[in-house]
Amino acid sequence: MFSGYLDKRVTVTKTQKVFDGRGGWTNKPVTIGQFWASIEPLGITQIAQYSAMDISVSTQIYMRYNTDIVKNCVINFRGKSYIVQDVVNPAYEDEYMELVVVESGTPVENTPALVTESEKVTFAGKATGDGDESRKIYFGVTYD
Incomplete structure (x- = not known):
């Protein structure tokens, strides 16, 4: 993948335990940073493959490899939030990573x-x- 494809600026946050100032701890979203990414809608065959695994994935995000971005991180782009379901390191090259994401607010089946x-x-x-x-x-x- 060429770096020219990473043409969208996204903000990545994750929930971390932080000191609340009163002697205790609380969980708050903490911004990891802003990164360049490629955001692509999935094709119908890929959507069918993920739905067979009971995951309602409709978008795929590619970014430069970053060990801080893990499962359950939140990717914010143009007012939409995407929750990371899985991180794939293609060919274990540590150059780019593929994020399997679910749009926040998407209804979950079997509720x-x-x-x-x-x-x-x-x-x-x-x-x-x-x-x-x-x-x-x-x-x-x-x-x-």
């Missing part, structure tokens, strides 16, 4: 149904204690 505030919820079929056994349980959520 339970959304529950509104007006619905009482119990999980794993546990009774609420009011003696009414006529409720139906769907996806582990009890609806009144």
Whole structure:
């Protein structure tokens, strides 16, 4: 890959434990830096391959090799955030790396149904204690 392909400026952050100033620690996003990258949408065959592995990947990012960029780092570009799922070092040359990313905010498959505030919820079929056994349980959520 030629460096001329790295034509997008991205910001990379990751969550680190930092001192909170009160004698404790807290987790905060810390900026690693700004880097040049190539951001490409995946083709339909590549999307199908990743979906077979239950990963909803639609974008691929190439960057110069950097050991600070690891899984769960966040790549920010033009108002979108991408979470790094995997880092691939092609041919172990330590020259460029391929980041397999998922866009932040992308819905995850196999999540339970959304529950509104007006619905009482119990999980794993546990009774609420009011003696009414006529409720139906769907996806582990009890609806009144």
